[in-house]
Amino acid sequence: MTAMEFLPVLFMVAGIVLVAAGTLFVSSLLRPSNPYPEKNMPYECGMDPAGEAAGGRFRVPFFIVAILLVVFDVEAMFLFPWAVVLKDIGIVGYVEMFVFIALLLVGFAYAWLKGALEWEE
DSSP: OOOOGGGGHHHHHHHHHHHHHHHHHHHHHSOOOOOOOHHHHHOOBBBBBOGGGGGGGOHHHHHHHHHHHHHHHHHHHHHHHHHTTTHHHHHHHHHHHHHHHHHHHHHHHHHHTTTTOOOOO
């Protein structure tokens, strides 16, 4: 492969960067800028924020559960194409997918044993 074969990709990336930068620049010129304390306050279901959320801090278990959700969504995303081409990839692909699932289950068990899925009341 030569560098000239990648030229269309380079043009596409440059175009995307220019469109994104242009959109951000134009929107910064056109948007109203009127910050005031009530507008910048965190919103919690129409009630005044209290506790840790008032300072903009969130509890760590929220982020751990979010990361676990992303991990298992990615796993599901890999399972569908694998199931479609299962006959073509043979026993090697079959075993590799089960190794992949086993590694994810080990991570899930670790998170469960560490208490990452338990919320304090």
